[in-house]
Amino acid sequence: MKNNDVILVTGGAGFIGSNFIKFVLKKHKDLHVVNLDSLTYSGNKENLKDIAGDTRYTFVKGDVSNGAVIEKVFKKYKPTYVINFAAETHVDRSIHVGAKQFIDTNIVGVFNILEAIKKYREVYDFKKYVQVSTDEVFGSLPLDSKKAFTETTAFSPNVPYSATKAGGDMLCNAYFTTWQLPVVVTHCSNNYGPFQYPEKLIPFFILRMLENKTLPLYGDGKNVRDWIYVVDHCSALDLCLFKGKSGEVYNIGADNEINNLDIAEKIAKYFKKDKTIFEFVSDRPGHDRRYAVDSSKIKRELGWKPVYSFEKAFAETIKWYLDHPKWVDGVRKKTGVFNPHIDLWRKHVLKK
Numbered sequence: 001m002k003n004n005d006v007i008l009v010t011g012g013a014g015f016i017g018s019n020f021i022k023f024v025l026k027k028h029k030d031l032h033v034v035n036l037d038s039l040t041y042s043g044n045k046e047n048l049k050d051i052a053g054d055t056r057y058t059f060v061k062g063d064v065s066n067g068a069v070i071e072k073v074f075k076k077y078k079p080t081y082v083i084n085f086a087a088e089t090h091v092d093r094s095i096h097v098g099a100k101q102f103i104d105t106n107i108v109g110v111f112n113i114l115e116a117i118k119k120y121r122e123v124y125d126f127k128k129y130v131q132v133s134t135d136e137v138f139g140s141l142p143l144d145s146k147k148a149f150t151e152t153t154a155f156s157p158n159v160p161y162s163a164t165k166a167g168g169d170m171l172c173n174a175y176f177t178t179w180q181l182p183v184v185v186t187h188c189s190n191n192y193g194p195f196q197y198p199e200k201l202i203p204f205f206i207l208r209m210l211e212n213k214t215l216p217l218y219g220d221g222k223n224v225r226d227w228i229y230v231v232d233h234c235s236a237l238d239l240c241l242f243k244g245k246s247g248e249v250y251n252i253g254a255d256n257e258i259n260n261l262d263i264a265e266k267i268a269k270y271f272k273k274d275k276t277i278f279e280f281v282s283d284r285p286g287h288d289r290r291y292a293v294d295s296s297k298i299k300r301e302l303g304w305k306p307v308y309s310f311e312k313a314f315a316e317t318i319k320w321y322l323d324h325p326k327w328v329d330g331v332r333k334k335t336g337v338f339n340p341h342i343d344l345w346r347k348h349v350l351k352k
């Protein structure tokens with residue numbers, strides 16, 4: 001990295017993107033971050049209010065699915081690095097609301113970014129694009145196995161969200177192979193931490209507790225996810241952006257497999273509630289049973305390791321939501337309900 005390198009962060013007003021922007025501005029003093037975000041329901045400028053006055057930070061409102069918008073940003077800011085967080089990210093929404101927006105953002109958006117890089121690397125010295133993706137592209141693992149996804153595991157997405165993420169990732173691979181674009185793709189497991197939009201499991205449950213509501217669990221509640229603290233994900237992405245090898249794929253996970261029921265129990269315990277608050281609802285269609293990520297490659301090749309202990313970071317995450325009622329109220333006012341999809345699911349499928 002050289003002085004005044006410009007990093008274009010797309011989708012930087014969301015959960016991971018906003019944590020990442022704060023992480024890189026703290027770690028690297030000589031760079032400028034341009035955050036391009038269309039501020040969908042999950043994008044929130046409040047997530048970045050601590051750094052809004054930083055002269056090294058610029059916010060641009062715009063949609064990655066519009067090629068002209070990306071083109072304009074490249075022309076004006078000449079980013080040397082791009083990292084893409086812009087996405088439709090909620091599996092339930094991809095099922096109950098529809099896949100169209102997922103295709104526009106998660107596939108067409110990536111295409112637009114790749115096209116801009118292809119064009120502008122002829123104009124100036126472009127260095128790296130990181131496509132932030134998910135372990136969900138690999139599909140589902142059986143509960144009774146010790147297998148974990150590696151970088152060579154075949155894609156097998158089961159829901160529109162993961163299918164569109166896989167589409168974006170495959171375009172990255174194609175642009176590297178065909179035109180040698182300096183692209184890195186990452187596949188990370190489930191994140192938790194501050195500023196996560198409360199339709200996702202952990203903040204959703206925390207806020208249900210605050211409202212004295214039940215904790216709804218799909219199926220038997222035994223679906224397993226490999227949980228990672230968001231700042232550990234950010235440190236891995238920082239390495240991928242500045243040290244990752246073009247054309248490579250890196251899996252990111254914290255070896256921390258926990259099922260949804262155990263997450264619910266931990267949250268209930270924190271609030272001194274018992275199991276009577278659990279509510280088992282019909283399973284989600286296409287619900288992957290288990291994810292597990294083998295991150296030995298990024299550890300070996302880029303020297304990354306997660307540093308946050310789950311117990312501590314999890315308790316701090318709960319406390320963060322309790323300590324930020326204004327943020328919670330802001331989100332509540334903006335969207336009304338926290339998980340409209342569970343409600344839709346109840347109404348249309350369970351008929352209750």
Ligand SMILES: NC(=O)c1ccc[n+]([C@@H]2O[C@H](COP(=O)([O-])OP(=O)(O)OC[C@H]3O[C@@H](n4cnc5c(N)ncnc54)[C@H](O)[C@@H]3O)[C@@H](O)[C@H]2O)c1
Pocket residue numbers: 010011012013014015016017036037038039040041042043044062063064065084085086087088089104105109132133134135165187188189190191192196197
């Ligand atoms: N949350 C996780 O556990 C997790 C795990 C692995 C990978 N990921 C990936 O990380 C990325 C970020 O996830 P997140 O949890 O922060 O999501 P998020 O929903 O909190 O944030 C997404 C951001 O993208 C913006 N956005 C959406 N559509 C846009 C568009 N068309 N143009 C510009 N901006 C747009 C939103 O306004 C929002 O700020 C996603 O690509 C997701 O697939 C997430």
